[in-house]
Amino acid sequence: MTMYFHLRWTITTMILVFLADAYAPLDPVQFYKKECPRARRIVGDMVLEAIRRDIRLSAALLRLQFHDCFVRGCDASILLDSNSTNLAEKDGAGNVFSVRGYEVIDNIKEALEAVCPQTVSCADIIILASRDAIASIGGPSWSVTSGRFDAIASYAEDNLRFLPPPSANFSLLSQMFAQKGFSEREMVVLSGAHTIGITHCGLIQNRLYNGTCRNNIDPTLDPAYAVELRRQCAFGNVSKPLLLNPTSGGYSFDSSYYTNLLRNRGILESDATLITEASGREFALEAAFSPSTFFSEFASGMEKLSNLEVKNATEGEIRRSCRFTN
Numbered sequence: 001m002t003m004y005f006h007l008r009w010t011i012t013t014m015i016l017v018f019l020a021d022a023y024a025p026l027d028p029v030q031f032y033k034k035e036c037p038r039a040r041r042i043v044g045d046m047v048l049e050a051i052r053r054d055i056r057l058s059a060a061l062l063r064l065q066f067h068d069c070f071v072r073g074c075d076a077s078i079l080l081d082s083n084s085t086n087l088a089e090k091d092g093a094g095n096v097f098s099v100r101g102y103e104v105i106d107n108i109k110e111a112l113e114a115v116c117p118q119t120v121s122c123a124d125i126i127i128l129a130s131r132d133a134i135a136s137i138g139g140p141s142w143s144v145t146s147g148r149f150d151a152i153a154s155y156a157e158d159n160l161r162f163l164p165p166p167s168a169n170f171s172l173l174s175q176m177f178a179q180k181g182f183s184e185r186e187m188v189v190l191s192g193a194h195t196i197g198i199t200h201c202g203l204i205q206n207r208l209y210n211g212t213c214r215n216n217i218d219p220t221l222d223p224a225y226a227v228e229l230r231r232q233c234a235f236g237n238v239s240k241p242l243l244l245n246p247t248s249g250g251y252s253f254d255s256s257y258y259t260n261l262l263r264n265r266g267i268l269e270s271d272a273t274l275i276t277e278a279s280g281r282e283f284a285l286e287a288a289f290s291p292s293t294f295f296s297e298f299a300s301g302m303e304k305l306s307n308l309e310v311k312n313a314t315e316g317e318i319r320r321s322c323r324f325t326n
């Protein structure tokens, strides 16, 4: 009798487990576990390899995510190529000649298509790659859900509406982040991404040579730093790249960005403006003294950014190539 009940209990449990597995809503973090179990591993390995060869790609991949997600959601619209009738986001203001890393995503997509065709979206690849890139250079990590679908359109004119310009002041930045659901604090936290990567002399020419005070240097810029920047960026030189944050050597993910902001060494106007309001200054002080606060809030901010206006199966598709719609 005991044996009979035991057997019945085991069979019932097995049936319940089977049903739960079959009908449970997809666990977003495990989304590819069945369909493409190697997906996350492949992305991780390929990102590591790309960054091992060229560490600058870490910053490029992080920025790629920001620019993808802020323009109509995390949907890989930034990856679509322009064609004869349409200028796509990648060729629009803020992205053209500036956003990089497209080939890393192309290579990953090609590898994934070979093992599980049309399963892993380009949108998911961007998000996973950005997370893995930052973790690989000593930054924080965060959890990434999967199951985003790819956009079927991309318009260059959207960039101006959604991507904040480097000349933006605190109030414009706050408005642009608020329209995407981010608080002022989250905006200051995410701007900490500028602890790595590069900008170009063209974007700071007006701060170095066109200010309103003595020597035409922007008075909000630390004078000693301005001299150093002038040395790197001659008048009229717009194309030369320079580090956003030289303190960390350019590619070590730490909180020195905020230490520099507090010393008036934020390189872009959009960086410098962050400490002009109490809320920004407060976070900069916290982050400068407690890197772990920066890391944990940056991770939460990135997780939130990764889930911005995500498309579902009726709104998008899983592209075969990240550069073209199917």
Ligand code: HEM
Residues within 6 Å of the ligand: 056, 058, 059, 060, 062, 063, 066, 097, 098, 099, 100, 164, 165, 166, 167, 168, 173, 187, 190, 191, 193, 194, 196, 197, 198, 199, 200, 203, 244, 268, 270
């Ligand atoms: C707050 C508003 C922001 C503005 C106005 C802004 C603007 C810019 C500009 C102008 C550059 C330099 C581009 C160039 O010279 O080619 C840059 C670089 C970069 N931005 Fe931002 N950004 C902002 C926020 C963010 C956020 C939220 C992230 C990521 C979470 C981010 C990540 C990066 C990275 C990693 C780079 C370096 C890219 C590279 O080295 O290729 N930025 N940003």
